[in-house]
Amino acid sequence: MTIQWFPGHMTRARRQIQDKLKLIDLAIELLDARIPLSSRNPMIDEILQNKPRLVLLNKSDLADPELTRQWVAYFAGQGLQALPIDAVNGNPVKDIMARSRELMSSKIEAQIRKGMNPRAIRALIVGIPNVGKSTLINRMAGRKIALTGDKPGVTKGQQWIKVGTEMELLDTPGILWPKFEDQQVGLRLAATGAIKEEILHVEDIAFFAMRYLAGHYKEAVKERFGVSEVPDDPSDTDAIVELMEAVGRKRGALMSGGRVDLEKASLTILRELRAGKLGRITLETPQEAVGMTEE
Numbered sequence: 001m002t003i004q005w006f007p008g009h010m011t012r013a014r015r016q017i018q019d020k021l022k023l024i025d026l027a028i029e030l031l032d033a034r035i036p037l038s039s040r041n042p043m044i045d046e047i048l049q050n051k052p053r054l055v056l057l058n059k060s061d062l063a064d065p066e067l068t069r070q071w072v073a074y075f076a077g078q079g080l081q082a083l084p085i086d087a088v089n090g091n092p093v094k095d096i097m098a099r100s101r102e103l104m105s106s107k108i109e110a111q112i113r114k115g116m117n118p119r120a121i122r123a124l125i126v127g128i129p130n131v132g133k134s135t136l137i138n139r140m141a142g143r144k145i146a147l148t149g150d151k152p153g154v155t156k157g158q159q160w161i162k163v164g165t166e167m168e169l170l171d172t173p174g175i176l177w178p179k180f181e182d183q184q185v186g187l188r189l190a191a192t193g194a195i196k197e198e199i200l201h202v203e204d205i206a207f208f209a210m211r212y213l214a215g216h217y218k219e220a221v222k223e224r225f226g227v228s229e230v231p232d233d234p235s236d237t238d239a240i241v242e243l244m245e246a247v248g249r250k251r252g253a254l255m256s257g258g259r260v261d262l263e264k265a266s267l268t269i270l271r272e273l274r275a276g277k278l279g280r281i282t283l284e285t286p287q288e289a290v291g292m293t294e295e
């Protein structure tokens with residue numbers, strides 16, 4: 001599903017979330033562990049205001065574990081608790097519950113002091129498309145929830161899903177737009193598959209990915225694609241294109257006459273990267289992120 005985000009959609013998405021915020025105690029911000037900053041909504045702090053917040057770094061099964069640790073520290077530095085999860089094959093619910101309880105502990109204790117029975121924590125999952133919101137909602141519900149309103153601007157009656165006895169989760173997530181006007185962000189989103197190829201050219205996305213991989217994951221490239229040479233200087237454009245062509249030849253992505261079909265090679269590179277065939281790869285580091293936000 002590709003959402004076209006026009007200014008009107010953004011305003012409506014934002015209003016929808018702000019309406020839901022009135023109903024909840026805790027916002028669960030879902031990010032992609034491979035691109036924690038690029039998968040973030042640029043206005044998230046303004047939208048969520050001072051609502052207690054838990055950050056989840058989803059798809060951590062595909063991300064570089066060392067960098068995931070660095071990202072958790074980066075968020076801690078911003079006063080945000082971040083928890084890496086795998087919504088598909090992991091067992092995230094227990095950890096999410098424990099962190100949520102921790103984040104809400106002063107409120108829960110205050111209720112107990114007043115002699116009240118602590119009420120279930122009311123929570124809302126928010127995030128950009130494809131970050132794993134529906135997958136996680138289903139995991140938390142322990143069953144498949146039909147999401148009919150999964151488009152900005154399409155509303156339906158929302159319901160609370162019980163997560164054990166301690167949490168109630170809104171069944172419709174808050175859908176946010178990414179910072180796609182930044183070309184680097186767009187390329188990172190496209191490389192992970194969060195936005196579709198129609199928006200950017202597949203060769204451009206694969207070129208971006210290959211350049212990043214050559215700079216950060218040289219051995220993985222050599223091993224996966226069976227190429228002997230990976231350029232030392234990732235800014236050498238010609239050398240990166242040659243590397244893509246070498247991968248194309250290895251994978252038999254050829255046109256008549258034996259020339260490399262670069263589009264086919266690009267699709268192969270991206271498919272294998274997204275499926276985790278090159279290993280666990282993160283496409284942005286907190287150090288780079290500092291540069292991004294300063295721009």
Ligand code: GDP
Nearest residue numbers: 058059085086087088129130131132133134135
């Ligand atoms: P939504 O648009 O935010 O609701 O995203 P979905 O829940 O539809 O997930 C988008 C895609 O990401 C689906 O193909 C999911 O199977 C996949 N996905 C979600 N969470 C994870 C995860 O933790 N690990 C991996 N490997 N894939 C995931």
